Amino acid sequence: MTTIRALGVDIGGTNTVLGLIDGTGTLLRQESFPTNPADGAHRFVARLADTMHHLLRQETPPSTVDAIGIACPAVNTKEGIVDNPANLGWGRVDLAGLLRQHFAVPIALLNDGDAAALGELHFGVAKGLSNMVMITLGTGMGGGIVVDGDLVRGTNGTGGEIGHVIIGAAGGRRCACGRLGCAETYVSATGICRTAAELLGQEIMPSPLRDVAFSSLTAARIASFARDGDRLAQRVFDVTGNHLGRLLANLAAVFDPQAIVLYGGLVHAGELLLAPTLKAFNESVLERYAESVKILVSTLNDGRAPILGAGSIALRQVSV
Amino acid sequence: MTTIRALGVDIGGTNTVLGLIDGTGTLLRQESFPTNPADGAHRFVARLADTMHHLLRQETPPSTVDAIGIACPAVNTKEGIVDNPANLGWGRVDLAGLLRQHFAVPIALLNDGDAAALGELHFGVAKGLSNMVMITLGTGMGGGIVVDGDLVRGTNGTGGEIGHVIIGAAGGRRCACGRLGCAETYVSATGICRTAAELLGQEIMPSPLRDVAFSSLTAARIASFARDGDRLAQRVFDVTGNHLGRLLANLAAVFDPQAIVLYGGLVHAGELLLAPTLKAFNESVLERYAESVKILVSTLNDGRAPILGAGSIALRQVSV
Numbered sequence: 001m002t003t004i005r006a007l008g009v010d011i012g013g014t015n016t017v018l019g020l021i022d023g024t025g026t027l028l029r030q031e032s033f034p035t036n037p038a039d040g041a042h043r044f045v046a047r048l049a050d051t052m053h054h055l056l057r058q059e060t061p062p063s064t065v066d067a068i069g070i071a072c073p074a075v076n077t078k079e080g081i082v083d084n085p086a087n088l089g090w091g092r093v094d095l096a097g098l099l100r101q102h103f104a105v106p107i108a109l110l111n112d113g114d115a116a117a118l119g120e121l122h123f124g125v126a127k128g129l130s131n132m133v134m135i136t137l138g139t140g141m142g143g144g145i146v147v148d149g150d151l152v153r154g155t156n157g158t159g160g161e162i163g164h165v166i167i168g169a170a171g172g173r174r175c176a177c178g179r180l181g182c183a184e185t186y187v188s189a190t191g192i193c194r195t196a197a198e199l200l201g202q203e204i205m206p207s208p209l210r211d212v213a214f215s216s217l218t219a220a221r222i223a224s225f226a227r228d229g230d231r232l233a234q235r236v237f238d239v240t241g242n243h244l245g246r247l248l249a250n251l252a253a254v255f256d257p258q259a260i261v262l263y264g265g266l267v268h269a270g271e272l273l274l275a276p277t278l279k280a281f282n283e284s285v286l287e288r289y290a291e292s293v294k295i296l297v298s299t300l301n302d303g304r305a306p307i308l309g310a311g312s313i314a315l316r317q318v319s320v
Numbered sequence: 321m322t323t324i325r326a327l328g329v330d331i332g333g334t335n336t337v338l339g340l341i342d343g344t345g346t347l348l349r350q351e352s353f354p355t356n357p358a359d360g361a362h363r364f365v366a367r368l369a370d371t372m373h374h375l376l377r378q379e380t381p382p383s384t385v386d387a388i389g390i391a392c393p394a395v396n397t398k399e400g401i402v403d404n405p406a407n408l409g410w411g412r413v414d415l416a417g418l419l420r421q422h423f424a425v426p427i428a429l430l431n432d433g434d435a436a437a438l439g440e441l442h443f444g445v446a447k448g449l450s451n452m453v454m455i456t457l458g459t460g461m462g463g464g465i466v467v468d469g470d471l472v473r474g475t476n477g478t479g480g481e482i483g484h485v486i487i488g489a490a491g492g493r494r495c496a497c498g499r500l501g502c503a504e505t506y507v508s509a510t511g512i513c514r515t516a517a518e519l520l521g522q523e524i525m526p527s528p529l530r531d532v533a534f535s536s537l538t539a540a541r542i543a544s545f546a547r548d549g550d551r552l553a554q555r556v557f558d559v560t561g562n563h564l565g566r567l568l569a570n571l572a573a574v575f576d577p578q579a580i581v582l583y584g585g586l587v588h589a590g591e592l593l594l595a596p597t598l599k600a601f602n603e604s605v606l607e608r609y610a611e612s613v614k615i616l617v618s619t620l621n622d623g624r625a626p627i628l629g630a631g632s633i634a635l636r637q638v639s640v
Contacts, residue, residue: 076608083608131475145574147474152467154576155451156612161573164606166566169489177606246486253481254465254574256474286484286497288396288403292476 004066004318007052008311010112010303011035011072013087013139014189016048019307020055020063023315025123027304028063031055037088042098044090049102067318069108069310070095071115073142077157080109086164086176086184087140108314112136112306113160114151116298117144119309120261124300131257135162135248136306137266140176141184141191145255163188167247186243189266193217196236207232223269237272244273245280252281252289263298263305324386324638327372328631330432330623331355331392333407333459334509336368337623340375340383341631343639345443347624348383351375357408362418364410369422387638389428389630390415391435393462397477400429406484406496406504407460428634432456432626433480434471436618437464439629440581444620451577455482455568456626457586460496461504461511465575483508487567506563509586513537516556527552543589557592564593565600572601572609583618583625 005028009018017032033051035044056063072095074085082093096107110118117134120126126134126146134144143162145152152159163184164177172181173194185191197214200207207230212221225233248260266273278295285293298305325348329338332355339350353371355364376383392415394405402413416427430438437454440446446454446466454464463482465472472479483504484497492501493514505511517534520527527550532541545553568580586593598615605613618625 143574147467147472148470150468152472152575154467155578156576156608158608159574159576161576161606164573165570166604170562170566179604179606242490246490250485253484254463254479255472256476256479256481258475284486284499286481286499288476288478 004315005063006067006069006311006314007055007065008307008309008314009048009068009070010115010306010310011070011088012112013037013073017303017307018048018052018055019304019311020059020065021308021311021315023319025308025312027308029055029058030303030307032303035088037090041090041093041095045095045098045102049099052103065103065105067106067108067314068099068103069110069115069312069314070099071110071112071306071310073112073140075109075111075157077110077153078155082109083158106314106317108310108317110310110313111142111144111158111160113142113144113162114153115144115306115309115313116142116263117146117151117309118313119300119305119307120263120298121146122312123308124261124298124305125296126259126261129258131255133251133255133257133260135260135262137188137262137264139189141188147255162247162251165247167243183243183247187240187247189219192219192222192236192240192266195239196222196233199232199235199239203232203235205232209233219266219269223272226272234272237269238276241273241276242280245277246284248277248281248295249284249286252285252293256289257293259294259296261296261298263301267297267301324635325383326387326389326631326634327375327385328627328629328634329368329388329390330435330626330630331390331408332432333357333393337627338368338371338375339624339627339631340379340385341628341635343635345628345632347628349375349378350623350627352623355408357410361410361413361415365415365418365422369419372423385423385425387426387428387634388419388423389430389435389632389634390419391430391432391626391630393432393460395429395431395477397430397473398475402429403478426634426637428630428637430630430633431462431464431478431480433462433464433482434473435464435626435629435633436462436583437466437471437629438633439620439625439627440583440618441466442632443628444581444618444625445616446579446581449578451575453571453575453577453580455580455582457508457582457584459509461508467575482567482571485567487563503563503567507560507567507586509539512539512542512556512560512586515559516542516553519552519555519559523552523555525552529553539586539589543592546592554592557589558596561593561596562600565597566604568597568601568615569604569606572605572613576609577613579614579616581616581618583621587617587621
């Protein structure tokens with residue numbers, strides 16, 4: 001007996017993760033490879049297709065695929081293209097069109113934040129909710145917003161760009177999008193390294209961070225120093241959580257959601273990030289939302305949320 | 321031949337405006353009175369009922385009313401109450417329940433920003449749009465957000481509180497809601513007076529504003545000085561428009577709307593406010609939204625938008 005199967009793909013600034021899922025939303029097999037955005041979109045798609053074929057061949061017997069769902073930053077769903085993703089530098093690319101040269105199945109393209117939100121809504125911690133905001137904290141920051149059960153896609157299908165909300169005073173950090181002060185320049189895996197660098201300049205306290213070159217900094221490394229008791233590294237998370245908590249309070253005022261779900265690599269820092277985030281959220285949120293809006297951590301925080309979201313959207317296209 | 325009629329009411333921090341509308345959305349008669357929030361909600365409702373009766377008696381023959389729609393800040397539509405409106409200081413009030421002691425007709429209660437958005441969507445400059453953000457710039461700042469044709473009400477019906485988005489650096493202006501840095505403390509009729517006071521302290525240039533007590537300042541007066549060439553007053557509008565333009569750019573990133581509509585008393589300042597707002601918007605908006613998101617000025621900017629919105633919602637309840 002054959003069942004319907006889809007590949008869900010999540011293209012991140014650092015790694016691309018893909019998974020084979022069946023009609024029940026079960027993830028059968030997962031694989032990942034470095035995105036290497038500097039190679040360009042054409043070579044990326046060739047590597048993606050190779051990895052897909054490889055993954056399908058691992059199944060016994062080798063699996064077929066009925067549909068593909070791709071989650072990517074900066075997707076314009078109206079035109080069906082990827083439109084100047086800040087962290088990939090690909091310009092405008094017809095990603096689905098390029099992949100169609102390798103796979104003759106329906107291909108759905110959606111924003112990575114939207115895909116993660118759908119995954120969480122159907123299979124994760126937001127199951128059963130109708131109003132939620134998803135924040136993805138990876139190399140960059142993305143978002144997916146669900147109002148009355150539906151995604152807020154906007155006029156061009158590019159809504160929910162929470163990472164490009166400008167925060168703080170005028171003249172903030174330079175963003176890859178060309179502007180100053182975008183939230184993702186502060187609250188993301190790259191943002192937290194930038195905060196570390198700034199604090200190294202600002203403070204005089206000793207820290208093992210002083211022996212690490214900027215290009216060797218990672219969020220995981222800063223978290224490790226913080227857990228070992230380094231005050232400067234702890235301070236980096238306090239500053240980051242403060243920015244994030246304020247942003248979440250503003251999203252609560254605009255959307256009055258049941259929950260805000262945090263997802264992505266940065267969330268693995270756990271209480272280091274969550275404690276200052278909740279502190280700032282509680283200090284900044286309008287009183288009436290303090291109890292009604294829950295801040296939740298994704299339960300699909302191993303790369304599954306956007307894969308399941310993208311895969312399930314793709315399956316829906318072939319099931320109808 | 322009798323036609324169905326509704327009273328639409330817009331409760332503002334300074335004035336309350338009410339209008340009689342018919343089933344086609346035509347405004348037959350309008351009246352207003354000072355809100356005087358310090359009197360408390362009970363005395364306010366008594367005065368509102370008196371004014372309603374007075375307005376209905378002016379018609380020949382005296383009109384009846386089939387439904388009432390009330391637009392008010394901080395409405396919790398889930399509980400059907402007004403919940404701690406910052407500019408009114410009424411606490412939690414069952415406004416519809418109080419008014420029902422005077423009028424035995426269906427009474428709809430909705431957020432003032434939502435009412436204005438619906439008015440604009442059905443009868444104004446946003447007619448035919450399905451994705452729009454309404455910004456109301458009165459004594460305070462409110463908002464109404466329409467996604468795919470429906471209002472974003474949120475879990476408790478209190479979504480769209482754009483005026484309580486915290487802007488700028490930490491430690492901003494004290495807001496009536498108890499927090500620091502809410503957008504309405506900068507961009508509203510009261511916010512612009514606060515900006516004038518701050519600039520009087522910050523700058524040394526002469527200005528007729530130096531001869532006006534803070535309590536006598538109004539947005540209209542500052543606009544009048546600016547039009548007469550006062551550089552300090554012009555600067556006040558530049559600072560205000562800069563805050564507003566940045567906020568609109570962030571809303572564009574989150575909602576990807578077809579248009580953002582500006583409404584309310586402050587908009588009567590015209591180019592004084594619009595020119596710096598558009599400048600900051602264009603400087604701050606993500607490139608991909610720069611052409612697709614239109615900044616529009618309400619065509620119902622004489623108090624009609626929330627009255628028509630509230631009245632039409634009320635009529636819908638009795639028409640179904």
